[in-house]
Amino acid sequence: MSFEELENLAIAYLLDELGESERSAFEHRMAKEHELAKLVDDLERSMGLAIMASTDLVEPSADLRDRLLDAIPEDESLSATVNEPTSENKVVPFPVLKATLAVVGWAAAACLAIVYLNQRENFDDLQTEKSSVIAENVSLQSRVGELSEAASANQARIEELSSSMDSALAENVSLQSRVGELSEAASASQARNEELSSSLDSALATNESLRAQLDQLSVQLVGVNVERDNLESIVANLRQQTVLDKVQIAALSSEIDELRYGFAVWDTEGDRGIVKVFNLQALDIPTQDYQFWVISPDQEAPIPAGVFQVDEQGRAEYAFAPTIPVTSVGAFAISLEPKGGSSSPTGPIVLSGAL
Amino acid sequence: MNAFMRSTYPLCTILKMVADHGGEPRTSFSSLTRKAQARMLMGVSPMDESNRLKLSAAIDGIHSGEKEALGTIYDMYGKVVYSISLKILNHSADAEEATQDAFLSLWKHAESLSGKPAKVLPWLLRVVRNRSIDTIRKSSRRPPSSQVMKTPEVAELEKDHAEKSTALDALLDSERSDRVKRAMNQLPPDQMTVIELAYFSGFSQSEIARELNESLGTIKSRARYALSRLRKELEGCHVI
Incomplete structure (x- = not known):
């Protein structure tokens, strides 16, 4: 209820426009709410001041005060005094006979009056009590109505909350299921992630290793190139010398691995020579040897010229001589052979080169 | 402040x-x-305090069965109560009877007002008004419409008639009485008319709406605006 509605109700109360039940309910509310009681007091005071200000002052009869005080009941019961005889209807005396009858009559009347007054008093008390009970009943009915409304509101609220809770529970179950799915997906992702991480680590390690090998090979290649350049320089110098007229030099190389190389110097007058090789693969010494071959245009088959091993760096320097005399040499070759060598090449050609 | x-x-x-x-x-x-x-x-004021003490003593006296105590309260408020009743009934004998009933009712219910002297006058005014309205209804007699059914123009004219001695003048010093009158003069005449009609004629607000050919909402609004305004303007203004 808004304040304006409350003011309207208070004004209706002050103007005695409320029904019995409304008045009782309003007074019940006033007894509980101090602010409302003060509002009613203030409105009544303001209205009283305004009403008195608009009312001409008039003197009542001079004897009204005395009549008022005379009318005050001795036993505080207003109803008893209202029915008391006044000075205007006092009893006039009758003759004796009639007076006797009159006495009897008046005695009876007095008795009846006493009985009447007593009953009237009881009736008034009962009326008062009845009014009080009715007012209390109305107040209680109003209170019951309020409580009933409150209970209905509470019930509706409970149902609303229950419905909300059901919805929340259903949503909760759905969310739990979704959380489970996401959790499984997260686990799978985590496993895949770890797997990829492991693969990545492995790849990185391999990459690192390859990079290290590449660096090493690059260094070796640089060294080989430098040494080759040196050798070519030496060969060029030697060719400029007369001694080179008696020797022939062949550069040995590999078709499958350019890092492998060597050279052979052939003494045309002594039927002998020296071979120097680099970066050959180290062999299983008990079972394998490198075998040097001299290829002559005069011979159909390569001529064996001895076997040798390389050191840990794949290097070897070996003085060779063909097992049979040759008049001319066309080329040299080195093959991988069983321990002790073969009469003719059986293994792969490791290095070769023509004069 | x-x-x-x-x-x-x-x-x-x-x-x-x-x-x-x-x-x-x-x-x-x-x-x-x-x-x-x-x-x-x-x-x-000291006079207010004196009246307050006198009223409290009178209420206690009534409770003790002292008739003269009711006479004391009558001396204080009798003329005002009678004047209000007379304005409602426009009949001196009926007004005196209603006044007497109101004071006799105070005699019976004085206990409920014990320790609340400021409530005595509002209580008497409420009782005498209800008694007077009841008398009108029982006798099917209404006060002359010219007395209560003032047109706004008449009410406006009466504002200027300030020299008349009112019921309020009998209770308040001139300073507070003037304050009340100033507050009333600030109200639009149609608002005060509704209050006076409702109070003096016993017409319900619905009846007033019919008489004035206005809607009930308009009449209620006028009554509420008037009393709400008076309540603010007259805050702290007490008879005692």
């Missing part, structure tokens, strides 16, 4: 009033209780 500064009476005035009433024990400032002294300093 504190309560003292809002006081209706400056301190020097209070002291003078106390001095003027110094010979009477009931109005002697020093003889008052501390609570009464505090009330006086907050704007309650």
